Amino acid sequence: MTTPSDSAHWEHFSHGADVGIRGFGGSLEEAFEQAALALTAVVADVSTIAQAESVEVRCHAPDSELLLVSWLNAIIYEMAVRGMLFGGFRVVTAGDSLTGTLSGEKVDPERHELAVEAKGATVTELRVAQDQGGQWLAQCVIDV
């Protein structure tokens, strides 16, 4: 994992019955990594997840916003089929495709302070943009 930039952070925002997630970073890739942490934080306490195993995912989409949705849905899929939680993310993009490395471990209800499953990342409040200061934002609503 590379050292995060000063602007790297994530947050949640309110959406009716569900949860909005926002990742910020010095690059689009870093904002995507932070958004992935925000997604994990919907499901469990990120700080309790050991990065014991790694999984690689690849996704494609016609624009950066749909690429964010595809990336988050790839993580949701891997969480579901592997019964894992991921607390570390690394993203590399090339044009309209993304390669991501997820690091985590099997779900342990005793240790992970579980909250709710993520059903899917939606296109609601979907935004990937860079502000005038150069900071990237990657956000959408997660259906839980």
Add this chain to the structure above:
Amino acid sequence: MDPQSLSRRSEYEWWIEPAGQMRVPGIIYAGEQLIQGMDEKVREQLAHVAGLPGIQRAAYAMPDAHWGYGFPIGGVAAFDPDEGGVISAGGVGFDISCGVRALRTTFRAGDLERRKAELAEALFESIPAGVGSTGAIALSESEMDGMLRGGAQWAVASGYGDAEDLERIEEGGCASGARPDCVSREAKKRQSREMGTLGSGNHYLEVQRVAEIFDPASAAAFGLQSDEIVISIHCGSRGLGHQVGTDYLKTMVIHGYRPIPDRELACAPIRSELGQQYLGAMRAATNCALANRQIITHLVRNACGEVFPDMKPTLLYDVSHNTCKIERHLVHGASRELFVHRKGATRSFGPNHPDLPRSLQSAGQPVLIGGTMGTESYILAGTGQSEQLAFSSACHGAGRAMSRTQATKRWQGRKLIEELRERGVLIRTRSYRGVAEEAPGAYKDVNVVVQTAEQAGLARRVARLVPLICVKG
């Protein structure tokens, strides 16, 4: 939402008059107070839905409507394929065929009291719930396809439940026209360990007591008596349905109907290859939900039998509140076959509707409304009037009043469980944070929602249920 921004047609009917791209009005059924508490997004989303091609009569919002994905949650919209009508993945939702099933018993609350904790444990141990939980049923590829084609009918034929259950499920327990070949390999893989699981979030399994009867004749038709025990299950199509929603939302965004005002309204003409593929996949996911609730019913019966051998829960009814179904409805006096989206809304056929089994003809369709683990739930009955009001539809629940983040700041799961125990409600969960997020105080008052549904004529109250045991995901 500002009531002044709407045109009030009666005490409980508010119109968004057609303007701009809207082809029909938007109609919200609610009292002034519920309107004031509704997100402005409901108005915006309803107006967008009213602009989709082929929409009939109006885009409707139920009293529990809130901000959703393209369509508001609590939204109803019907489309005619002859007029270019569309089907929308967001108009059905990610948890395809999520719904509520109620089982009735002849046990009274007093019969339960001595062994209530034992029953809670038996249910908690038998029905997998929560993040990462897996079921004991592993399906081969051909069994998975059989389940996706057959729904609850497949489950009964596989030994989960009784043939008599089927007439108490919408469409006899099987959505016809399901196409397992339109469901991705990923969706099937996601389901491989999830059959017979409850899920998490607002999904639950509750043992409830009939606390109040409003309509004795309908209650008798439903087999409900005061103080009797009812068991309710709220869950959906699990990972398979979520993945079908995910897959087709993306495909509809990229290849679906255009122009649309916002891509979360992504949709496809019903008479298009993509529209037909989604319909086939959505019906397969519907069958997954129906099979799942049928398997859970089987597990519930076994768990109850361990503690109370004489308790034989029978199926009262099973409703799905995230659906798109083909139904006949009147449009300008003519009967037409329409594709009715209900996103967070319950079908509410009135008495004598031809699609209801004979045993429910006199009372109308049971409309099952989930409340919260600390307050109450309701059983309503459909009205004849709801056909004209909203294509025979009613509300589906209380609706959240507060975000999950706010709820965890305000309540602690462990403390809530203790408070509820003191009030006679036993909670069983593996997630304290999940309980805090689902705190009863984080929801709107379900009493107001169902009273409004009744006053608007969408459904009528039959019974109020209070929780005794709640298994939360």
